[in-house]
Amino acid sequence: MTASSNKPLPPNSTIGIIGGGQLGRMLASAAARLGFKSIVLEPGHEPPAAQVCNRHIEAAYDDPAALDELVAACDVVTYEFENVPMAAARIVEDAKPLYPPAGALEVSQDRLMEKRSLREAGIAVADFIAVDEFDGLKSALLEFGGGVLKTRRFGYDGKGQKVFQSADLPDDFDLGGLGQGPFILERLIDFDSEFSVIAARAVDGTIAAYEPSMNVHEDGILRTSTVPSGLALGVVEEARSVSAQLLEALDYVGVVGVEFFCTGEEILVNEFAPRVHNSGHWTREACVTGQFEQHIRAITGHKLGSVARHSDCEMINLIGSQADDVARYLDDPHALLTLYGKAESRAGRKMGHVTRLR
């Protein structure tokens, strides 16, 4: 169901959030600040978002009774991760406005659909070939002289990927070892840098794109995002314009995170996430309107806020034990610390982030 009128939601309206991790937590806090209530659906016990929202429905994402409870209590529903079961999204969508729309969610869940949609929208992506089995992989590798093999679904933080530097494929390679198929092989991109654009589209179609941040990944996990990015002005403008193109093509409402490769000559979209994005956390500290408030403004039918930036900054993810000694971050008067309220730090787990203003 899309909004039947253009009327923005009044204060004390209720926002449903599917997923209770750190992104849900920061969305719930932004909602509260704007005077909205929030209800989080998440199977985990005392997840990060439940600590700052009005109510936590502790149930599976596809539990029909829980979904009924959620839509009955909410005026609009959103989500904090792209692997919301499509069946759940459809149940919600039939009852209440769901933003970003289910169509965008569906496209983002399948790398093949995603790449095809981007191409159809006139957006440059790395060459790709759908791979269903061993023989298909073999011929695809020959065509690209190597490539990155990825599961079409459920990959994140570098999981479900394997790089082939050449077309050589051992006869005993186990495609199933990478995860559940089907797969996609993407041509290896010799990129200079990775950056991303956080952009938003309002119900009225207005678009606002933050300037790109330069991103550094290690072991497939985002470590830092820096602004200004150091990208040439032409690249910055092209990336913003490509992001707007994507939002239009998807008839999108809410915040999107678009990841790019910059090869020096051109920019290619790697993927997009239909949600607030880790590489956009700096916007809350360095811009007039942060991405979390921007998303809440968009999905409640309000106008977008200014994406103007007032400070240079670097956002550093705190992974695992990096968040154990917080005093070292708080000792820096220009470092803004955000912790996610997770009970224990585990290797590879995102525990918080620091934004150093410069």
Place this chain on the structure above:
Amino acid sequence: MTASSNKPLPPNSTIGIIGGGQLGRMLASAAARLGFKSIVLEPGHEPPAAQVCNRHIEAAYDDPAALDELVAACDVVTYEFENVPMAAARIVEDAKPLYPPAGALEVSQDRLMEKRSLREAGIAVADFIAVDEFDGLKSALLEFGGGVLKTRRFGYDGKGQKVFQSADLPDDFDLGGLGQGPFILERLIDFDSEFSVIAARAVDGTIAAYEPSMNVHEDGILRTSTVPSGLALGVVEEARSVSAQLLEALDYVGVVGVEFFCTGEEILVNEFAPRVHNSGHWTREACVTGQFEQHIRAITGHKLGSVARHSDCEMINLIGSQADDVARYLDDPHALLTLYGKAESRAGRKMGHVTRLR
């Protein structure tokens, strides 16, 4: 009980907040962001702070069982309003660190003690005379040729005050009509402007004072706070230094709001509030570290954040029905809206605020 060591509190420690209004709400949100949990003690049902904290103890501020429950569950306790019953403050203080300290709280609850303490600390205040009864008022008015009569306790937002432009006192004047005595008469100050300084002191004694904001009151209620204040640099520096003097004198920990009169020739302290302050809301939008985070940093034993300001701004309180149509604020991309989650707007009730960045 003061902190037995200088060790700052680790993540997931719990902060008790006495009072569940908008200040408690913004404190709880700031605590969550830094990875702390919060428990709010407040007799009201579903008050603003309860919507964003980990737990709400619904009980009177002086309920001994509730206070026991609070201190047992918390690592440090603070408060959002200055009329916390002293008996409650003492119970808390005997069990856990209470910041700001009970001594500062006690002084702030009595205008006579407050004025005397300020004077003892070498801080200029308006002349004052303690008034206990009608005859005392008569002679005090004669001495000052008029004055502002105030209840010593429980005055706020201009309540419990009466201005006398001359020493004329009608024989049928009812002192009791102003509120509960005893009283204080203050000499009328012919001030040019009212401004305030938000300052903080850490457990290690470090002090940071934000620059002053120029404040406009109507009907005794703060309407706007503006920075830069337009005050002369010498006045700005003196006001910061006076605020630091006050924090030292009170052996303070946490954020304080100090209200000043500027007469053109000199600055006088009107009063201070031992808590985060309405006239400091702009710090969250326009400074590196906002007053709420600053208070949480201070009371958890961490270092203070930077009070540097990145934007000019004006904070406008939304009183009563001014908050009914929020779209008009959200339509301005440079206006940052904060609503307090109050169920209904009533005349004179603070519903939210807008900070317009310029």
